[in-house]
Amino acid sequence: MTLVGLRVVHEVARLGSFSAAAVSLGYTQSAVSRQVGAMEAAAGTALFERLARGVRPTAAGEVVARRAGRVLGEVDGALEEVSGVRDRLAGRLVVSCFPAAAAVLLPRAIALLGQRHPELRAELQEAASPVQLRRLRAGRIEVALVATVEMVPERDLAGLRHEAVAIPRGPGIAVSTGHRLADREAVTVADLAGETWIVGTGPAGEPQFGPWPGLDRPRIGHAVRSWPTRLGLVAAGMGITRLPGLAADSVPRGVRWLPVDDPVTRSHGSLEVVTAEQPSAAARAMVQAVRAEASRMVP
Numbered sequence: 330m331t332l333v334g335l336r337v338v339h340e341v342a343r344l345g346s347f348s349a350a351a352v353s354l355g356y357t358q359s360a361v362s363r364q365v366g367a368m369e370a371a372a373g374t375a376l377f378e379r380l381a382r383g384v385r386p387t388a389a390g391e392v393v394a395r396r397a398g399r400v401l402g403e404v405d406g407a408l409e410e411v412s413g414v415r416d417r418l419a420g421r422l423v424v425s426c427f428p429a430a431a432a433v434l435l436p437r438a439i440a441l442l443g444q445r446h447p448e449l450r451a452e453l454q455e456a457a458s459p460v461q462l463r464r465l466r467a468g469r470i471e472v473a474l475v476a477t478v479e480m481v482p483e484r485d486l487a488g489l490r491h492e493a494v495a496i497p498r499g500p501g502i503a504v505s506t507g508h509r510l511a512d513r514e515a516v517t518v519a520d521l522a523g524e525t526w527i528v529g530t531g532p533a534g535e536p537q538f539g540p541w542p543g544l545d546r547p548r549i550g551h552a553v554r555s556w557p558t559r560l561g562l563v564a565a566g567m568g569i570t571r572l573p574g575l576a577a578d579s580v581p582r583g584v585r586w587l588p589v590d591d592p593v594t595r596s597h598g599s600l601e602v603v604t605a606e607q608p609s610a611a612a613r614a615m616v617q618a619v620r621a622e623a624s625r626m627v628p
Contacts, residue, residue: 330371332404335397337364338376342394343495346383368393398495402624405617406441419448422611425461426453426474428556429572430600432579434496434626435474438618445618449611457531465489465603471612473603474619481601491603492616494623498574501588502541503559505566508585515588518543525550525568527559538571543593560584575600575626 340350341361351358369376376390386394426435431453439451456464458475462485465473475481477493502521504511510520518541526540530552540547550568553559556579559570564583577586602619604612 330368331364332401334364334368334371335393335400337361338368338390339394339397339401341365341377341384342386342390343493345385349383395497399624402621406445406621418446418611418614420611421450421452422472422609422615423452423454423470424472424474424615425456425464425470427458427461427476428455429576430474431455432556432576434575434619434622437622438615441622442615442618446611446614449614451615459485462486462489462603465605471604471609472615472619475601475603477599477601486601486603488606489603490606490608491601493599494602494620495599496573496575496623497626498577499588500591501572501574501577501586502569503563503572503580503584503586504569505564506583506585507566508569510569510587511585513587515590518589518591521569521589524548527562527568527570528552529559530554541571541589541591543591557581575623578626 337350337354337356340353341347344350344353347361347365348358350356351361354361356364365377372389372393374389375387376393377384378387424435424439435453439453442449442451454464454470458473458481461470461473461475462481464470466489502516510516513520521541521544525548528540528549528551529538531554540549551559551562553562556576560572560581562568563570564581572580572586574586574588580586602616604616608616
């Protein structure tokens with residue numbers, strides 16, 4: 330197996346298409362096909378199922394793509410670290426994210442950035458995705474971590490450089506350890522019927538975490554702004570709340586995170602890292618740190 334092959338398999342699996350992966354990587358479609366063929370020969374089995382429109386990873390393909398993400402994250406990190414030794418970065422960088430990303434992922438990425446570039450100081454801001462994009466366009470921040478394009482329209486990203494970062498854990502819920510669902514490994518949308526929800530609230534126009542999508546007349550127990558308050562109410566047994574998988578490791582004592590098996594929201598386990606069209610070297614280093622830490626998150 331080769332690094333080029335791993336990168337191609339990872340991109341094909343992410344985009345579900347040889348042609349889309351070719352555009353993303355700057356290759357021809359035939360080159361992508363050859364790389365996939367070589368990787369399948371090395372693995373001794375098919376990695377993708379060819380469909381009428383696009384491709385889908387086989388079970389073996391999913392394993393290779395998942396491992397490839399981790400390997401490529403380490404390789405890209407090594408290259409970035411070598412670059413940092415050669416061209417030492419210094420100064421101040423302002424990076425922003427929505428609250429769920431601020432719980433675990435971005436603090437870890439900032440810590441990694443500090444290890445790679447000790448003279449570069451990253452300043453963290455929290456804001457809803459639409460606010461972040463306005464600040465980025467105004468030059469007040471250099472890197473923004475925003476929700477996926479399902480929540481941020483593609484038109485709002487026009488003229489900016491953005492790339493998806495996959496998160497191993499998808500959408501889920503937080504429940505108290507004494508809750509009837511707490512002993513499950515995963516739950517379905519049907520399991521959530523009749524639950525009392527702790528939901529988010531905030532300024533008009535900013536996306537909020539409400540009850541699980543698709544529930545019929547969900548019951549709202551409390552509407553509060555901050556994540557600690559929401560999780561505190563959950564720990565006290567006052568209801569359950571939606572919690573993205575990227576924040577699963579942040580739950581306090583008395584709370585358990587559970588994945589929800591829901592085909593409608595299954596693809597939401599990613600975020601967009603956004604910079605100016607021509608990002609600075611410091612911003613590129615921050616993006617690499619985010620990708621590296623995301624690849625280390627445990628499914």
